[in-house]
Amino acid sequence: MAAAVAPTDQGPLAGLRIVESTAFIAAPLATMSLAALGAEVIRLDPSEGGLDHQRWPLSQEGASLYWTMLNRGKKSVTLDLRTEEGREAAARLVCEGDGIFVTNLPARGALAPEALLDRRQDVIVVTLDGSPDGATAIDYTVHAACGAAQMAGPAGLDSPVNNAVPFWDVIAGRTLAMGLLAAELERRRTGRGQHVALSLSDIAMETMANVGILPEAELSGEARPRQENWVYGSFGRDFETRCGRRFMLATVTGKQWRALLSATGLGTAMDRIGEAFGAPLDDDAERFRARHAIAALVQDWAGARDLTQIADAFAGTSVCWSPYRDAAQLLAEDARASPRNPMFARQAHPGVPPVLTPRTPLRLSAHPRLAAARAPDLGADTASVLGPLDTAGKEADP
Structure with missing residues (x-):
């Protein structure tokens, strides 16, 4: 009710x-x-x-x-x-x-x-x-x-x-x-x-x-190093488009990973990366381990396209991504920051x-x-x- x-x-x-x-x-x-x-x-x-x-x-x-x-x-x-x-x-x-x-x-x-x-x-x-x-x-x-x-x-x-x-x-x-x-x-x-x-x-x-950073350092005796823009423990990073805009991409679930492969057409190439690393890229840990090789393929794909083309490719899918924006771009581009x-x-x-x-x-x-x-x-x-x-x-x- x-x-x-x-x-x-x-x-x-x-x-x-x-x-x-x-x-x-x-x-x-x-x-x-x-x-x-x-x-x-x-x-x-x-x-x-x-x-x-x-x-x-x-x-x-x-x-x-x-x-x-x-x-x-x-x-x-x-x-x-x-x-x-x-x-x-x-x-x-x-x-x-x-x-x-x-x-x-x-x-x-x-x-x-x-x-x-x-x-x-x-x-x-x-x-x-x-x-x-x-x-x-x-x-x-x-x-x-x-x-x-x-x-x-x-x-x-x-x-x-x-x-x-x-x-x-x-x-x-x-x-x-x-x-x-x-x-x-x-x-x-x-x-x-x-x-x-x-x-x-x-x-x-x-x-x-709460997010595991403190116990990680306590148990390992070392601080986690800088990760740049990588998503720690999974696959995610920023990428540059042909038009010079950058976007953030993350795949923290299997559904998001499969959606990325479908939207980019990179499934076969990713299978080869999995074979080279000795494990399929079906889980977060394996994708993190192979992140640099994965990112090289994604960057080649993104670098050949403008931001609008990438937005069209990801529209209506489960790909988790967003363009980077400053506050003025946010107001100009994102309906979520509008009436x-x-x-x-x-x-x-x-x-x-x-x-x-x-x-x-x-x-x-x-x-x-x-x-x-x-x-x-x-x-x-x-x-x-x-x-x-x-x-x-x-x-x-x-």
Whole structure:
């Protein structure tokens, strides 16, 4: 039976209020992800804006695209948390609401996790720090520490390679959101609150263990060498076309391998490579072992064709491939980065003309009409959010 569709577009987290004091990427991404699912997220900033309010890149009007895109769908309240009065007001906002607070900034006084839990036993405090040993860390330094920077780039390269996209922050943000929802689910079952803490460096260390890189080094005593653009343990690499464009190709399943042979007509030649290596190329390990010989054949085939011809040859098949693109080429060539993708709508934001703005990438059958949200004006919700606190305080006076 099909799932019932909600009568509104509020989302599955409608009615859940979260208060945040965050900066950089991971923590605001966590709360923005929850706002996209319907949570009411109240962002606290000083009146001049927080650390990221003018962070690059900027729109032509001077608005931070970084801040804008990480704070979509939130309410904005200006409150000076550098003062005890501001921290007390924020603590009341947390504890007189749904009792959920997210931060990756220093939380002192009334906003310290233990203070909030003393004030309300079922409060949920979610915090992010750099490292469990107390060291400062951001995505770039975590990437440097975990070994990944020494695995990327050409085989003869002596220097490390940074990520252009802060993937550790992104993973940490989604993990924070998962931790918050896990604590909320437990609170609904038990009535118990808790402090959920995460360190950015632990995200990288856990990931390196999860994908086998850390135990591989531990058991072998050696670090995995740079693989250039090869897919480790299977067959995959970048190839250049006749027109000078490059594309990535990977065959990590038998179905993908057979589709490649069919689309390129290289089946007989690949059988000869298998005979030369003493084993058919039916599994990942054998294809990896013969990767250089396989790649030479594929490069000859690709180098005789333009990218459009290769796209035509692979269209409608199970070949796993993609052209390499920069961001401008992505916008010009790929319908997935356009309003033709239902995830995107062109949305104007404060100081930002209409740009592609995603809704949640989750496709929920009960909430098919969730919309892409606008970023707030700094402080636009201060009066409506803090006003009830002032009223409550006055009503409590003798």
